[in-house]
Amino acid sequence: MIDAYTAADVRAAEEPLLAAERGFHGGLMHRAATALAGVVREELRARGVRVAGSSVVALVGRGNNGGDALFALAALAQRGAAAVAVALGPVHEAGVGALRAAGGRVLAVGDDAPGEPVWVGDAVAEAFAADVLMDGLLGIGARGGLREPAAGLVELLTGLLDEAGTGGPTVIAVDVPSGIGVDDGALPGPVLPADRTVSFGVAKPGLLLPPAAHLAGQPTVVDLGLTPMLAVHGASPAVRRPEAADVAALWPVPGETDHKYSRGVLGVLAGSVGYPGAAVLCVAGAQGAGTGMVRYLGPDPVARAVLAAHPEVVVGDGRVQAWVIGPGLTDDRWGVAGERVAAALREGHPVVVDAGALGVLPGSAEGAVLVPHAGELATLLQGRGVDVDRDAVQAEPLRWAREAHDRTGAVVLLKGAVTLVVGAGTVWTAADGTGWLATAGAGDVLAGVLGALLAGLAARAPGERLDEDTVAAAAAVAASVHGRAAVHASGGGPVTASAVAAAVPRTLANLLG
Ligand SMILES: NC(=O)C1=CN([C@@H]2O[C@H](COP(=O)(O)OP(=O)(O)OC[C@H]3O[C@@H](n4cnc5c(N)ncnc54)[C@H](O)[C@@H]3O)[C@@H](O)[C@H]2O)[C@@H](O)CC1
Ligand SMILES: [K+]
Structure with a gap:
């Protein structure tokens, strides 16, 4: 560290x-x-x-x-x-x-x-x-x-x-x-x-x-x-910034008696007919990070695309330990997304909230992790009456991420070349990526990796809410793994979001080995 x-x-x-x-x-x-x-x-x-x-x-x-x-x-x-x-x-x-x-x-x-x-x-x-x-x-x-x-x-x-x-x-x-x-x-x-x-x-x-x-x-x-x-x-x-040993210390490694439910089930509400890839990539990130099971909720054509890429996914509602809600959702689904975020928070499940779902948060989103980029953070704050734009967020990211935390109660992971995670306590950062990671779909993969990690941690403590500092540390650790996977996949050259997701298992094997 x-x-x-x-x-x-x-x-x-x-x-x-x-x-x-x-x-x-x-x-x-x-x-x-x-x-x-x-x-x-x-x-x-x-x-x-x-x-x-x-x-x-x-x-x-x-x-x-x-x-x-x-x-x-x-x-x-x-x-x-x-x-x-x-x-x-x-x-x-x-x-x-x-x-x-x-x-x-x-x-x-x-x-x-x-x-x-x-x-x-x-x-x-x-x-x-x-x-x-x-x-x-x-x-x-x-x-x-x-x-x-x-x-x-x-x-x-x-x-x-x-x-x-x-x-x-x-x-x-x-x-x-x-x-x-x-x-x-x-x-x-x-x-x-x-x-x-x-x-x-x-x-x-x-x-x-x-x-x-x-x-x-x-x-x-x-x-x-x-x-x-x-x-x-x-x-x-x-x-704080986690290093390799800190990733290994936090990452849940399955024991001999574990089964898919004890390893954590992640619910993914993502993707739309216009943006089916967001769902596929988010699920790829979650699978790569080793979740016990993914339950996918979304329109049929998207569910078919998800199953084609990941036949192990279960389509439909059911018990989960954590959620990812938002990647690739179009506005016709924001209402459903908002209700699902609120329900998950009431039930005490950690929720990763991304993209369109950032605009439909309940008044208090304590227990959620918001994963905006600078532009989305500015929009979220504007929606809560704050006069700020993307450039201002980029000039003072800590200030505005903290403002978003204070106004929503959620942990805020602000994406960027240096990722910032702000909760009530220590601020966390991660900077293990490469410039090549700035590519379409990379954020969907990160949401999946983080969701899988939170599901795994929540499954270890059934009936308990994860405390905020653990959630913030997990967010920084997920960003670190995502960045390291991008470096593996890139080898110094261009990289796609799919390749980043595919490199996550290898990256974790190196870190945990
Ligand atoms: N005291 C020691 O023996 C140790 C000091 N350390 C070094 O000492 C540094 C801190 O030393 P100082 O407390 O002297 O502080 P600085 O070396 O940062 O200098 C501060 C001085 O610069 C002036 N100043 C402040 N803001 C200015 C500005 N914007 N433009 C121009 N001048 C400005 C002030 O008059 C002040 O006297 C540490 O950063 C570290 O490098 C470390 O080596 C550890 C041990
Ligand atoms: K200096």
Whole structure:
């Protein structure tokens, strides 16, 4: 599990350690900088460049984030790298001293920065020509986005990096990409996109939350010994992302005495004469995820298509442990869908609600998991009197997913390259897919996978309602499996929703094996 804690929790955990350090050389900043320098060396190796003779540049801001970057540069200079700090104001004095003592250079952008004064264009050129570029402008002490002159410099560099494609330096963000909303993943101003973020102690929410997560690259968490202090403070993770072991831990694996009913029966109310494929794909996702049985409800021609693809499906009503309601329904069926959602919730069954059925939710949909994309979330909120559109949802997905949770009582899984799951407690994310997964029908498969997982979990606890955090965790785990299946099916190339569903059993076998 990647667990992310808010800046305030990290500070509260750090403070007693920093106070107790009293200038001890091997303290937190030394550890952070040593680990950071180690990651830079890894990235140099990955580029086929030796440390001695390499070029490493850091953009350095006024706080301890800049201090980390300066000490890491000093460590690299000691190993023979040409290490250059671009200071954008007054910076960590001891860090500058260490860098200079190790033979590194300091360039100054702005009157109040130490070092050789340079024109911003020259600083950009120096940074762009490096093998590795560290972003140490702002860390967890950031208030709002980058200000000038850092903002302008980052905009120029981002433009150059965009044009360069895969050329240009490997960018490593120090703790967080500078200028992101550390706790909410917002982007209040320009941010340098990183290939990798080295986060100290624990991950920060902004590394896992869209839109900032898209600029953080691969997160690497360096253990600084903070975890016991976080526990002492009673801090709990603000955002979590399941990893392979967490998928395996939650996924219900059949035992010797299990039968189809004890493994979970999923009801699927999906598909229409206009969109029969949505039903077929949803059922394919559920079957791939290993549900005990699927009961399908829908128009005859669609039922025939479902049976043709999946002869093991039972058509018609009956006992189920969970529902998927909505994929591919046309408006003539929304009324039926709304009644079925309300009935399932009354009976205490988890319900995955998608597409058209999102518009016919009961006043309180507690117990449901809504699985909209950004446009559907905007429509759902508009229907409840909120003035918001798709672009606003994409700019602040956490805010609007939370708004939808607050207004409906349901767990909200907001689909995207980074999937967000918001319930009353911890926020969950998943980001295991590929860009190729943005294809028609992929959402129907996800609904089926999640429905199957919820049916399996509900079958394990007969007569009990699944608690909200379990449902939210299941939603993130299903999104992770769906993304991983897409990666398997894709092999780096295009992928269809059918191929994603077909890859789910293999993906689960790898995860559970
Ligand atoms: N204190 C330590 O020894 C440790 C610090 N760590 C590092 O320290 C960082 C936190 O250090 P700080 O608390 O100094 O915070 P930052 O390094 O994030 O810097 C905050 C400073 O920048 C200024 N600032 C805030 N918002 C700004 C904005 N939008 N534009 C321009 N300037 C702005 C403020 O004046 C503040 O002094 C962490 O992110 C991490 O990198 C970690 O290495 C762990 C140990
Ligand atoms: K940073």
